Amino acid sequence: MKNKPELTFRVGRRARLRLLCDADIPQITQGMNDPEVTQYILQYMPKTTEAETEWFKKLNTTPNDFVFGIENEEEELIGVMGLHGVKYIHGTATTGAYLGNKEYWGKGYGSEAKMLLLQYAFDTLGLRKICGAVIAFNERCLSYQAKCGYKEEARLKNHLFKNGRYWDEILVSVYREDWFPIWAQYQETGEIR
Numbered sequence: 001m002k003n004k005p006e007l008t009f010r011v012g013r014r015a016r017l018r019l020l021c022d023a024d025i026p027q028i029t030q031g032m033n034d035p036e037v038t039q040y041i042l043q044y045m046p047k048t049t050e051a052e053t054e055w056f057k058k059l060n061t062t063p064n065d066f067v068f069g070i071e072n073e074e075e076e077l078i079g080v081m082g083l084h085g086v087k088y089i090h091g092t093a094t095t096g097a098y099l100g101n102k103e104y105w106g107k108g109y110g111s112e113a114k115m116l117l118l119q120y121a122f123d124t125l126g127l128r129k130i131c132g133a134v135i136a137f138n139e140r141c142l143s144y145q146a147k148c149g150y151k152e153e154a155r156l157k158n159h160l161f162k163n164g165r166y167w168d169e170i171l172v173s174v175y176r177e178d179w180f181p182i183w184a185q186y187q188e189t190g191e192i193r
Contacts, residue, residue, distance in 0.1 A: 007019045007021060007069075009068055009120075010068075010116035010117070010119065010120060011116075012112040012113070012115065012116050013112065013190045014072065014073055014108070014109060014112060015070055015071065015072065015108075015109045015110075015112040015113045015116070016070075016071045016075075016113075016116070017068040017069070017070060017071075017081065017113055017116050017117060017120075018068060018069050018071055019060070019068065019069070020056065020059060020067065020068070020069045020080070022053075022056070024056075024069060024077055025049060025052050025053055025056055026049065027077055027100065028052055028056075028077075028080060028100065029047055029048070029049050029052045030100065031079075031080075031098065031100020031101075032047040032052065032100075033046055033047055034100065034102075036102060037098055037099075037100055037102070039162055039163055040098065040135060040138045040141060041096070041098050042160075044162075063086065063088075064084075064085060064086045064087075065082065065083070065084050065085070065086070066082060066083045066084075066086075066120075067080060067081070067082040067083075068080070068081055068082065068117070070097070070099065070109060070110070070113040072104065072109065076101075077101075078099055078100070078101040078103075078104045078109060079097060079098055079099035079100055079101065079104070079109070079110070079113070080097065080098060080100070081095065081096070081097035081110075081113050081114065081117055082095065082096050082097070083095055083117060083120070083121055083130075084096060086125065086127070088125070088126075088127075091126065091127045091128035091129060092127060092128070092129045092130070092131065093121060093125075093127055093130055093131070094130070094131045094132060094133075095114070095117060095121075095130055095131070095132050096132070097110060097113070097114065105140065106140055108144075108192065110141075110144050111144040111147050111148060111192045112186075112192065114144065114145070114148045115148055115182070115183060115186055115192060118130060118148060118149075118174065118179055118183070119183060122176040122179060122180070127176070128175060128176050129173055129174070129175050129176070130173060130174050131153075131171065131172070131173045132145060132150060132171075132172045132173070133169050133170065133171050133172070134169070134170045134172060135160050135162060135167050135168075135169060135170075136155075136167045136168040136169070136170055137162075137163075137167055142170065142172075145172055145174075147182075147192045147193060148174060148179065148182060148192065149174040149175075149178045149179040149182050150172040150173060150174045151172060151173065151174070151178075152170055152171070152172055153171050153172060153173050154170075154171040155168050155169070155170050155171070156168060156169040156170075156171065
């Protein structure tokens with residue numbers, strides 16, 4: 001689906017964040033039922049279009065959770081990214097994301113989308129720390145989060161069951177002051193290293 005301009009939220013050099021719409025539900029449902037995608041997230045139950053429609057109706061209805069679509073340069077939806085459990089008094093939140101279109105894995109779209117989300121979290125919402133959790137075998141996610149300034153804070157041993165065994169869950173976070181130089185470099189060069 002080509003994006004409607006009023007849905008655009010943040011624009012990077014290649015990736016952009018936008019609000020989701022009803023037309024996205026079939027593609028999101030497909031991604032949430034793809035075992036290659038869901039092995040990296042907490043989702044494990046099959047999702048129906050009806051269930052995803054109910055989830056969609058609740059999106060962005062509170063000031064504590066924000067979910068956006070990730071688009072490529074052609075304005076095609078390639079994934080979803082969110083900022084969850086915003087605690088304004090503490091200045092914290094948690095992020096989560098997935099790229100349902102595997103053609104875009106490992107090409108920098110997730111990193112750029114995360115930088116756009118962090119810019120909103122830190123510079124608009126005034127948050128100070130953003131947390132995340134990664135299953136230990138998801139090296140691609142650990143790598144892109146490190147590029148965005150995330151560092152490991154804790155490791156929950158044998159905490160998640162995926163692919164027939166238990167894996168560590170790695171808790172990561174990024175502070176505004178550690179992220180800001182990465183954002184400045186991205187603004188200047190267009191690269192996230």
